[in-house]
Amino acid sequence: MExxxxxxxxxxxxxxxxxxxxxEEGAVVGDxxxxxxxxxxxxxxxxxxxxxxxRSLELLGLIETRRGxxxxxxxxxxxxxxxxxxxxxxxNPQSLKGVEDTRRIHEKAAIECISNDPERRTLPVWGSFxxxxxxxxxxxxxxLLQEIVVISGxxxxxxxxxxxxxxxxxxxxxxxxxxxxxxxxxxxxEMMNGNSQLAVRQYTDWLDIxxxxxxxxxxx
Numbered sequence: 001m002e003x004x005x006x007x008x009x010x011x012x013x014x015x016x017x018x019x020x021x022x023x024e025e026g027a028v029v030g031d032x033x034x035x036x037x038x039x040x041x042x043x044x045x046x047x048x049x050x051x052x053x054x055r056s057l058e059l060l061g062l063i064e065t066r067r068g069x070x071x072x073x074x075x076x077x078x079x080x081x082x083x084x085x086x087x088x089x090x091x092n093p094q095s096l097k098g099v100e101d102t103r104r105i106h107e108k109a110a111i112e113c114i115s116n117d118p119e120r121r122t123l124p125v126w127g128s129f130x131x132x133x134x135x136x137x138x139x140x141x142x143x144l145l146q147e148i149v150v151i152s153g154x155x156x157x158x159x160x161x162x163x164x165x166x167x168x169x170x171x172x173x174x175x176x177x178x179x180x181x182x183x184x185x186x187x188x189x190e191m192m193n194g195n196s197q198l199a200v201r202q203y204t205d206w207l208d209i210x211x212x213x214x215x216x217x218x219x220x
Contacts, residue, residue: 014053017043022073029075033063096169103164107145108200110152115196120151126188133185138175144184170210180209
């Protein structure tokens with residue numbers, strides 16, 4: 001019988017756990033990864049959850065599945081989309097603004113998608129974020145945005161977003177300030193209520209705060 005716990009564990013936690021396992025196993029490009037059943041038992045989640053996490057890692061070119069053989073660690077550097085994007089940026093530094101604009105398009109589309117989907121907008125993960133925003137522990141910016149893009153369900157958009165994020169000037173890896181948490185909370189509340197336009201407006205306000213912070217750093 002498949003474990004029924006995945007709803008209590010966020011998708012990003014699963015992906016992070018998988019990456020930790022890969023690191024602990026000392027896997028190198030070409031090595032075979034543990035089976036879905038073994039991973040599900042090890043992480044105490046359902047196989048369907050593991051399967052979806054593996055699909056997303058494969059989508060990013062981090063792993064590859066060979067029919068009848070299993071799942072193997074891939075060489076992400078050979079991923080053509082990575083090469084195309086990096087070449088585009090290196091040839092024209094001004095295109096960084098285009099990268100940010102395109103990234104925002106994908107993030108807004110994901111917010112709208114979730115807002116308009118009764119099932120996605122009522123997932124318990126959003127309530128978990130609201131609770132976390134009220135607590136003392138830091139919330140990394142990337143955690144929320146990545147969860148939104150993942151749950152929107154557009155795998156191609158997720159793949160492009162991950163790549164755009166690598167070249168973005170937004171400090172995704174940093175923790176939210178208290179002001180950001182308040183706006184991000186409003187974003188989630190509007191999204192959960194199905195108010196896509198208001199949710200997108202809160203998203204824009206949030207990134208404006210981050211943009212102002214970055215500008216202030218440059219002026220120092």
